[in-house]
Amino acid sequence: MSQQALFRDQGKGLPKRDRTRLALIDSTVEVIALKGMDLAKISDITDHAGLANGTFYNHFADKDEILQEAAQRVAVEMARQIDEQMRSIESAVTRVVVATTRAIRISVGESTWGAVLIGALQHLPPIRGDILQFLRADLQRGVDQGIFDIELDEFFLDQVASLITVSIRTQIETGDDPVKTARTCESILRLCGFSRAKARKAVAAHTPE
Amino acid sequence: MSQQALFRDQGKGLPKRDRTRLALIDSTVEVIALKGMDLAKISDITDHAGLANGTFYNHFADKDEILQEAAQRVAVEMARQIDEQMRSIESAVTRVVVATTRAIRISVGESTWGAVLIGALQHLPPIRGDILQFLRADLQRGVDQGIFDIELDEFFLDQVASLITVSIRTQIETGDDPVKTARTCESILRLCGFSRAKARKAVAAHTPE
Amino acid sequence: MSQQALFRDQGKGLPKRDRTRLALIDSTVEVIALKGMDLAKISDITDHAGLANGTFYNHFADKDEILQEAAQRVAVEMARQIDEQMRSIESAVTRVVVATTRAIRISVGESTWGAVLIGALQHLPPIRGDILQFLRADLQRGVDQGIFDIELDEFFLDQVASLITVSIRTQIETGDDPVKTARTCESILRLCGFSRAKARKAVAAHTPE
Amino acid sequence: MSQQALFRDQGKGLPKRDRTRLALIDSTVEVIALKGMDLAKISDITDHAGLANGTFYNHFADKDEILQEAAQRVAVEMARQIDEQMRSIESAVTRVVVATTRAIRISVGESTWGAVLIGALQHLPPIRGDILQFLRADLQRGVDQGIFDIELDEFFLDQVASLITVSIRTQIETGDDPVKTARTCESILRLCGFSRAKARKAVAAHTPE
């Protein structure tokens, strides 16, 4: 289920200006997947989009601006897709497992997204904040429900985020691997105070196959 | 216990050629701490070392080579310092706790080292391998002793390494914090199958104060 | 007595094409006053006029063409306004004093015009010629009347023009100053052979207050 | 008596770094003469000097810095050459005539210098200040000697400077013309209160042929 050029597709009915803008953002996402955020050059982005280099500056002030927006859109779209499946889920454990599983699956399946997500977590603090707040909300719910025995601070969020990041990075490199995704969920639950057995069981209960 | 210019000092008796080489490596470590691996320029390194920029190429083929060697030396030296305190420790749990604590403490206290270590883990796969093998050895010991209930593969090592990295990065930014170091050790033990209580107890037993 | 948008106003009854053209010229004059001729961009001109940048090329071949025409119109309009007050003046001295005074006053009061005038004198030889010919006519009259003891050639005109330019430039920068205007007139008369006293008297006689 | 590459010649004994620096400054002066200050590009300067474009940045931070320095050196060197001939001159009139004559002659004969001087007077306020202070000193002397009947302020200096500028500009364009130089001196003296006859006599007394 490749979603190449997602944003460009979203722009079907829109005016040309917006379509080009989305094409540039799409291109940016793809270039980041190929070379990483640091090495992505403006000319890579415009070349990849089949546009003249000057066109970039009709739409964005500089590289930072498009990185920011590209990451934002990826984050928002991922959050939307994940949230869709979670509206009715009340259990914090289930939410954490499902959200983590979905996030990894989307990031890896749509490998361009994973690269952007990882780049944003490392280099774009505001986006990082946006992403972590979803995580925090579900963890907080577990605390409120009395089932997560944790100190829910920045440091803890960073720990959990790093586990998810490792999982995405590994799977992008070595290929989709549901077992690693499951192990990541288990690790997170263990950090939340679950025993190994309980964690495994909770994850198994909410994993597709 | 500053270790500024460690390698240069090691070179006291050596011929001039070697001393210059070590001075460049020292300088590299310090520059990485200031600007990060990506942004460290050759001229930063030579300027910082008080040498002419052309001198660099009498000793290293390119930037990559010196990064590699600088990271290697930091890793080796850290390993040596940590190992010194661990020769007589048999218990895998103790080894993991002490090694993790020492590694974090050295990386943060000697903050130039932490930056290099993090850079190497991200950008220099061979060094990364060297570092992880120490980790693997101690974890393997725990498996052999029957106290770690884990699947000791690359992925697991990556998870543990990411927890250590997060801890170092956070403490470099916000300052030395023994509590975060202890929490990191606990988290690692939990990933190894320890309950929260047991993890906490094991860490407390081996933490200075 | 602001004369903002003078040319646009002139276009009231004209067809739309001409009104757009005049709006662009007005805008050009204003932009030149803000940023100078060199730094005035096409997009500044169209933005300032509230038009699309492409519209520019429906009316002018290039930047030079509009600069030329804008300067031309400013020069012609200034000449018209000055001439209105001079039709009945026969004395060459009076004509020079009144014309200079009026030219400076208009250029400074309507500061957009001064900037264009100065730009044109420096960068647009044909306009420069147009402007200088008015000056030449009045000076020639003085020669014919036997009261100006000068060699009326290009070089002399350049000298006089440079004195007027200095006056306008200074007053645009530091504010309207009738004393400087008077001193400029006196200087011109001195170059024409008047003694200091005679020059001062002649100027005083024809200066409003 | 062409003085092409003056600064480069000055650098004969100097270290290579300084020689290149002077070569760039010389080149800048020559490029300014060819295209004007506004249009002089870094690549023009390096090409003209037979150097790589990157070399420029080993010596100057940006275009402004080299313009400043080139103008400064031209101004200083001109002042030195003029001053050499004026040390023993006490009379303010003679000083003004000789200095003006020399300045114009050097600027025109060494036409690259004139272009730089004019550029500096227009675009580089600090250099402009340096240049005008020489002028001011001699005029002040005339005031002190009771022979110049002027109000010696910025505006007056601007008037005098503009007459000199006009003369240089004209002679660069149409060729060396001692008569124009003499007329310029006369005009300045007239602005200082001299009658036409007295001005002409004073100038004639101090003009070579």
Added chain:
DNA sequence: GATGAATGAGTATTCATTCAT
């Protein structure tokens, strides 16, 4: 070996101009 000036490929950015709508 050390020096440091010179190099030039690489990258970001601007802006006059074109052209399909």
Added chain:
DNA sequence: AATGAATGAATACTCATTCAT
């Protein structure tokens, strides 16, 4: 006519690397 998105040549500036001294 007007629009404004797209173009790409022009230009400034960076920095790893070379090489003569």
